[in-house]
Amino acid sequence: MHRTRVLYATDGSSGAEQALELLIGGFEPSGVETVEVISVVARVARGLGSRPEEAGAPETIIDAAHSEAAQRIVRDASQRLQEAGFQTVETVRAGHPAETIVTHASVRRPDLVLLGTRGLSGLSRQLVGSVSGKVARYAPASVLVARTPGPIRRVVLGYDASPDADLALDGVGSLPLRQGISVTVCTAYEVVAPLRSGIAPTMFAQVDAARREDLRLARKAADAIAADATRRLVERGVDATPRVSHGSPHEQLAILASELAADLLVVGSRGLSGIQRFFLGSTSATLVAHPPTSVLVARRNPDA
Template identity: 35%
Template sequence: MGTMRVLFATDGSASARNARDLVRSLAWPDGTTIQVLQVLPPLGALVDFGGPGRREAIEATARAALHELSAPLRRNGLVVDERLVRGAGVADLIVTEARKSNADLVVVGSRGHGTFATILLGSVGAAVTDHAPCPVLVARRPRLDRVVFAEDGSESAFEARRLLTKWPMFHGLQVRVVSVAHVTRPYQSGITATVFEGARQAEADIVTETRAAHERLAKESAEQLRLAGVLAQAELRQGDAAVEIVAAAAHSDADLVVVGSRGRSGVTRAVLGSVARNVLHHAHCSVLIARPSTAVRIEDAASTSATAH
């Protein structure tokens, strides 16, 4: 594939350094540009706090810290660009920069998982994943060896699979393709035993059919990944999709979950579907949120570059 444009948004925290280490460990195509972005408070807030001198001192400190954070990313074949922007609405500014730079990927850190992470992600991280024009990688681990890919047959999952096949960072990795069969149990209250027994039999038939469909989906998806050089194996699970995806990641000690931004039942909208959001908030590992049509844009750019040469 052609070069990539990566936007790494940092706040200088320990989680940002963790994300930096993950970015540093990945195999990027030669010529890839990594823009390291930090958002500073608006001018007015700094002037009120200590005047222009204080503002300049804070900005100089921020630039030095940004340079120190970015230094380990510099290596042959990569272009590292440091950028400070100033303003309110951190998430909006990150999304705006992603659009301006035509980013292929946005990387942000995460300070944990569960309820506390929900609060943190609610203000910045989740807003970025909701509105970014490209995939978003929420980094929780500094490495990438084992991957869980949530396959549900949706357009978003299709694009996620394309990323797994096109981006060189995934080649040679172990990828577990997880497809979750979810079947709603019949409601018993208020119906006769005969009717309920019929409903139970119908449910059993649906479960069998649904499990078979998801097993086939996982196997076919894993085969497509293997043909592209990814070490993939299929896994069928049954239950709540987000719960089972998180459990599969924990069971395999995955470093990353790759999930589409919305499933087959999701309406067309900017914000994340419930499965993607729950996985993002509860997974102990990094999470890559893929959006429809993004991979097509990357592949087209690569094809154009190849044709030009």
């Protein structure tokens, strides 16, 4: 049986603490091969020289106090994980947090990168543009951005039948969780209302009839997609139910996750319907910019 390799990024902040609690409280140690605990120390500028010939770009150095703090943070997190039954590896690196985590993940090839949403390194609540957002976008592995400490019981899976949505479905079924989960498969469809400007009033009825037919066909297709994903999860022993919604996919996923008080929202990194904009790009609404729960962006490990 495959055991999950986890790369846990921490800076000792409250967000990183939530991610650690989610790992300890939600994941079964026997299903995890190793947890590599990594902390990134930002380089600081030493300053410009006082003589003209020394002028130029400032030299960057690693602050000793920051390095010692990072080592302590990693050591403390590793000890807590070991006490919970996990095997750990400790790592401290220097550089820009997001770039360093992504580069390290490219070398180490974990199955899952875990980190929080806010931290001492300037993580913002908004996933886009933050360290967590950049890692979720570029890491060569699935990325779990923790917003709650766990455990994980209720999961919302965004599914649109795309290849990446299939990865998300597989990821839900293979997570090494401590307890069983209930999954709500959310398939959203959207049919844009036609513009009436420039249309003769005598054509309104025909246009409306055509849109109603489009809605009917879209709903039928969405029902079939959600039912198929639900069936596949049930066949794997997962408690799953379908939910089909009309509206923008990213908004419907966020609304459903909030409505169900979901512990985890799972999607593929790309999709046929643009679901990825919710997790990796859209800032058009508060609900979209601030998802109410932890988010798992599923991505295939190149070595898998």
